[in-house]
Amino acid sequence: MSPLTLMLLLFYECFTGASVRPVVSFLPNWATVFYDDFVTLTCNLDPNPEKEMRYFWYRDNEKMNQYDQSITIQSDRWKHNGNYQCQAGTSDKSDAVRLAISNDLVILQAPPSIREGDSLSLRCHSRLENNRGKDQFYKNGNLITTLASGSVYSLGNAAPHMTGTYKCAKLSVSSSVRNSKDKRIYVEGAGTKPVVSIKPQRSTALLMNFVTLTCIVTSTVPERWWYVWYKDGDWIPKEQKTFTLKHVQEKDSGNYQCQTPGSERSDPVRLDVEWGNFYWENAL
Structure with missing residues (x-):
């Protein structure tokens, strides 16, 4: 450079x-x-x-x-x-x-992440040989629209109230129906930033040998389905709001961040693991 x-x-x-x-x-x-x-x-x-x-x-x-x-x-x-x-x-x-x-016959396709104000579109995609007929789209179990097969359903600019469980159905000319699996779509306000908390807190002895991390989010939408976690910028395979590091080791030291679909990434919080005790502090 x-x-x-x-x-x-x-x-x-x-x-x-x-x-x-x-x-x-x-x-x-x-x-x-x-x-x-x-x-x-x-x-x-x-x-x-x-x-x-x-x-x-x-x-x-x-x-x-x-x-x-x-x-x-x-x-x-x-x-x-x-x-x-x-x-x-x-x-x-x-x-x-x-x-x-996916190896399903019918899938509901949506963007990988959706923030408030983004253009939100859905598609009912199929591997069926007879792809003529109609596509039906559902939210929280209720039919919201019926379109010609293969159409892209535009919902306009994404807003938090669009959060919900969606699915689609393929209706063939012979009246047979194939449904996709449910897909949870979450629209997050662009300015929302979660906070990571770590317990036990500063200068606690490692007698219990565990540390619990929680992703705290303040939002008008109460339900969340999954979370994204990072350690030193690397994705880590945790999707729940709270998880516990058992038998903490020095390799667990690092900067931890969390994120919900469409949200900003939280500020990093540093966990330092030392022989006999550990402490945590904001990484900024």
């Missing part, structure tokens, strides 16, 4: 009070696809002072042999399921974005 680029990145971090973090986008913009479908992932960094920048890709924290800004994945292997992150040069890792591969 050139000295000028480094200066621009440092200026950006100081001015905004935040580190530079890219965003992963999908094309087509669906989080669930069929086996053998193609999906292009792009690592977007704004601002990007160095136009010719090397990119790094990760799936479930495993570094991929990919160094271009955009990568195309043919979902012909189940290993392509996973949480994807990217880096642009020396940037922080992006938020994790999950790609799911």
